[in-house]
Every structure is written in structure tokens, then in C-alpha cells.
């Protein structure tokens with residue numbers, strides 16, 4: 435049976451929750467192309483995300499992010515799209531995503547996220563601040579907004595594939611017109627390893 439995904443699937447959620455790394459694996463599972471809005475911004479601008487923030491500021495970044503996401507949502511066949519953590523918080527980008535994608539909120543606990551975002555210093559919003567305090571603030575401010583996503587998936591402990599399996603189950607339950615290719619059809623009902 436050919437794979438049919440009528441809309442892109444967009445992953446949203448806080449920094450460190452796994453949008454990029456889980457998204458890439460989800461795309462493999464669904465035999466879809468993957469892209470990440472941060473990577474696309476870096477390619478289009480020739481700057482790192484941190485450099486972009488430094489040179490242009492966050493407001494400009496949000497505009498660029500909107501444009502990049504608009505373009506990525508038009509790609510055919512539809513992509514699995516990892517967004518940057520602030521994309522869904524920006525009202526025009528949120529509207530765009532809600533209209534043109536199946537939006538999945540990956541939700542994580544503070545401890546896990548702080549541990550993960552502390553592994554490197556790439557994220558401009560977390561530079562030079564207490565990462566735990568900042569992440570807690572972002573959690574309080576953003577979780578009510580991420581809650582508007584079509585689907586919520588709590589990240590699983592252990593390997594990324596467990597979270598991929600949870601996303602697959604959520605998509606199936608949602609009846610979001612996602613059909614797997616034959617080679618992967620068993621995996622939906624297979625308990626996580």
C-alpha cells in the first residue's frame with residue numbers, strides 16, 4: 435500500500451524535547467523526507483541560529499522562521515518537519531502550522547529537558563543564564579500555547595524510538611490520514627523496544 439500523508443507532520447515543543455532527533459527518525463519510519471526549520475534558516479541565511487539572533491535579534495528571526503516554515507509546508511510530498519521551539523509561540527506561524535500541518539506537541543519534564551539542553555551551548559536563549567530557571571519560565575509561558583497542538587505526546591524514557599512509537603500511535607488514534615508503507619506497518623502495533 436502506498437504511503438499517504440495528506441499533510442505535513444510538524445513537531446513542536448520546548449528546546450531539548452527531541453523535535454529534531456525524533457523527527458528525523460519518525461520520517462524514516464514513515465518513509466518521508468525530513469527537514470528542520472532551524473537548519474533551513476541556517477542554510478538560507480548562511481548564519482547559525484545563534485549568529486542570526488545576535489546579528490538580527492529574535493523578532494527578525496521569528497519573521498524568517500515564519501517564511502521558512504511557510505515554504506517547507508508547501509513541499510511535496512509533505513515533510514516531517516521539526517520546528518524550532520519558539521515557532522509555534524509566534525501567532526502567525528502557529529496559525530500557519532495549525533492550518534497546513536498535523537501538529538504534534540512533544541511534551542517533556544523539566545529535569546530531562548534541562549539535562550539535554552545543558553549538553554551544548556548552541557541555543558541563544560539559554561546562553562549566559564541559569565538554564566533551569568529559564569527552562570522553567572519557558573515551560574510556564576509556553577505549555578498553554580503548545581497545548582493548542584492537534585496531538586500531545588509525552589516523550590518516553592529511553593531510546594528515541596520509543597517516542598517515535600508514541601507519536602505513531604497518536605497519529606493512528608487521531609486518524610490523521612497517515613498510512614504506513616507495508617514494510618513498516620507492523621511497527622505501529624509493536625510495543626516499544
Ligand SMILES: Nc1ncnc2c1ncn2[C@@H]1O[C@H](COP(=O)(O)OP(=O)(O)O)[C@@H](O)[C@H]1O
Pocket residue numbers: 447448449450451452453454455456516550551553590591592593594595597
Ligand atoms: N529519547 C532520547 N533519548 C536520549 N537523548 C535524546 C532523546 N531525544 C532527544 N535526545 C537528545 O537531546 C538533545 C536534544 O534533542 P533535539 O532533538 O535537538 O531537541 P529539540 O530539537 O527539540 O531541541 C540531543 O542531544 C538529543 O540527542
Ligand SMILES: O=C(O)C1=C[C@@H](OP(=O)(O)O)[C@@H](O)[C@H](O)C1
Pocket residue numbers: 447448449450453454472483517518519520521556557558559
Ligand atoms: O525555543 C526557542 O525559542 C528556540 C529554539 C531553538 O530550536 P530547538 O527547540 O530545536 O532547540 C531555536 O529555534 C532557537 O534557539 C530558539
Ligand SMILES: [Mg+2]
Pocket residue numbers: 453454455470472516517518
Ligand atoms: Mg531542534
